[in-house]
Amino acid sequence: MSTRKRSKRDRASSKATSQAKETYLPGSLSEGSDHVNQSDLPPSRPRKEILTPVSPPGHRAPLRYFIYTLVTTALLFTVWYTYTTAMELRQWKEEVGWWGMFVGRFGRQHDGLYSNQWRGQEVTGELEGHLSQLAFALGIPATDLASAVKPLVPPATLSSLAPQATSEAMKVLVEDLR
The missing domain is CATH 1.20.5 (Single alpha-helices involved in coiled-coils or other helix-helix interfaces)
Incomplete structure (x- = not known):
């Protein structure tokens, strides 16, 4: 299609040809770009805005x-x-x-066993309690746990605990020292 401006005569001739074609071909669209029947187009819809204007928070x-x-x-x-x-x-x-x-x-250990050692108090009763609690949690006898732990305890500690040994587990720990 040319880009030159159409004159009134060119428009009139194109309308005549499109009307002539419409008479020969009823119901078809016209080939002219100028001529569009309103009946051929779908009904127009009301135009609505895509985004609604919103004020920013705290603007007042x-x-x-x-x-x-x-x-x-x-x-x-x-x-x-x-x-x-x-x-x-x-x-x-x-x-x-x-x-x-x-x-x-840093602060002292919060475990009762170590805090009592720092203060010079006896820990025999607490050690027995810890051994029995651990044995109960593991589901094994306290004497078996004491015999398993014995190689890990220093001999000086065992000798200091020997006089206060009252439970079976403590007796297993200090049995070679007596």
Whole structure:
């Protein structure tokens, strides 16, 4: 198709030819690009917008309220973490003291067996209790567990536990020392 502008005479002649073709071929579309019958087109639908305009969140609130909220939240988090850190440092100081904190010592073991050894208390009853609990959890007799653990216990520890041995498991542990 040419890109030149059509004159009125060219349009009139093309309409005449398309009308002539329509008379000869009823019900068919006309070949002319200018002529389209409204009856050949589908009914028009109402046009609706694809996206609805939406305002951004907080567009009515002033910026200072947002900044005040942000600063308040940051301040609350800072206070909370400062408090928890202070409480942990206080607990650490109670466990190791000021000098222990200064040289970087960590707290003592929380297991009753080790904490009592640090304080110089007797651990015989607790050791018997731990052996019996472990044996019960494993489903084996406490004496079998004691004989299995015996090679792993240092002889000095066994000699210090020998005078207080009352249960069968403790007697199995210290039997060669008596």
